[in-house]
Amino acid sequence: MYLPPQFASQDPRLAARLMREHPFASLITLDDDGQPFVTQLPLHLVEEDGGFTLLGHVARPNPQWRQLQARPRATVTFLGPHAYMSPRVYPDLARVPTWNYLAVHCSVSARLLAHEDEAGKDRLLKCLIGDHEPAYAEQWRGIDPELQHKLLAGIVAFELKVDDWQCKLKLNQHRKESHAAMHASYAGGTLDERALAAWMQTLGLAPPSA
Template sequence: MHIPAAFRQDDLTQLHAQMRENPLAALVSHGASGLQASHVPLLLVAEEGDYGTLYGHFARANPQWRTFAEQPEALAIFSGADAYVSPSAYPSKAEHGKAVPTWNYISVHAQGQLQVFDDPERLRQLLARLTAAHESRQPQPWAMDDAPRAYIDSMLRAIVGFALPIQRLQGQWKLNQDHHAADRAGVHQALSASPQAKDQALAAHMQPTPQL
């Protein structure tokens, strides 16, 4: 991923936080048939490896998992908050008119060598951890034990698990850091006042008066 210096994010804590807040990633691989991608929820285990390890699973019917036997390299793309930025948000536009539209966003790329597994007990443990992570926010959390064991066993036979130890981790926080403080504050104000929740979410990541 091309990252201008002003937008580069190297703070591991913030990178991990974004991955946890936006767990549905695009998992990209390349094999004999070319590029393939799947959208899968991933579980980050931060303490495994220098950058953490990602866990997830494919439907067994999804042919992508077979590509990793020949080419294990994988890229997981996590997309965070994003918002369109109109030139009208820049105070400098009224001064000289030299402004164009852009798009602000947060993105994290994690790369590594993916390892596939289908051991039933390991799959069960993976699903239990994934379930616990996502059900914790529910008013009445569901647990695997709520379903008949035979049913869960049949579901396990229909999936293939994987581990992705992260070998390279990149983050891009494109938040108008390359603009003057007044223009950046103008964007922050415009997005904060927007009726769209996605715009407000992006504004929450911006500082209204940055130091350039």
Template sequence: MYVPPRFAQTDRDQCLALIEREPFGLLATAGDDGVPFATHLPFLVERRGDEAVLVGHVARANPHWQAFDGARKALAVFQGPHGYISPAWYATSAKVPTWNYIAVHVYGAPRIVDDAGAARKAIAALTARFETGRPDPWEMSSLPEREADKLFTALVVFEMPVVRLEGKWKLGQHMAEEDRLGAVAGLTREGGDVALADAMKPERETV
């Protein structure tokens, strides 16, 4: 990813926190024919001591899992708040439109989780992550064993140790403060992404 130094997010914890907030990512690998293959899916971030691992699953019918040999490199892309920025919002003139955004790229080599117990635990953890906060959370344990067996047979669970992280927080850091605050006000006034407006505030540059 092209990341000018002024937009680089070098705080590993901030990048991982973005993935935890926005877990639906895009996983891409290069096929044997050189053509990229990508799958959209939700991820969990597991912190194992100093190591961070992305955990996910794909349908067994999806051929993508055949590339998860623990050696072939992959890229997982996550996107935070983003939106169009009108030059009409700036305090000074002679500016052009742009798009502000937050993005994180994760590099690693996915590997299949062969242990059936670990695979089930991973699916249960992913489900619990998104059921949290519901008035009556659904649990994997409520699924009849026969149906659970069918489910896990139809899925391939994998994990991808994080080898490298790239974070890009393009939030107008290169603009004069009055222009940046004008863009924040414009986003807020015209119904733009509230999270983006909040992140663009000068005191929130690293958030």
């Protein structure tokens, strides 16, 4: 992605936080014609040995798993909170609007779980269940085995090893004169704007009294 140095973060803790708080990602592959193919899907982040792995699955009718099988390299993007920024946050008028946002882009290598690996699929699904509705795990375990077998057969699960990642935190870092008014505007705004205000505090961009 386009990544000016003032917006680039090399901190894996911030990248991991962003991926966990906004796990509904875009998985991007190339189809047989060389055109981008995109699936939006939730992914579970695993951190081990200083690296990242993403766990997920698609429906078996989705052709993307065949693309991953043929060409295992892919891109995954995560978009965090984002919001318009008015030039009114500046002390003078010779300014323009912009859009602030947080994003992580990952270059990944895919490994598909075998179709018959029901135990592996079950473990992967339980990771996703644990992220979003832990209480559902008991209901999943109680599903009739024949139905569970059919449901597991209907998905293709995969592990995406993150080979490289970029984290962009675009919060007008290079325009200090805007920070106080920008934080005040975001802190009283929409859900995304309030999330950006919290990230400004994390990054030390909010005024001391915030």
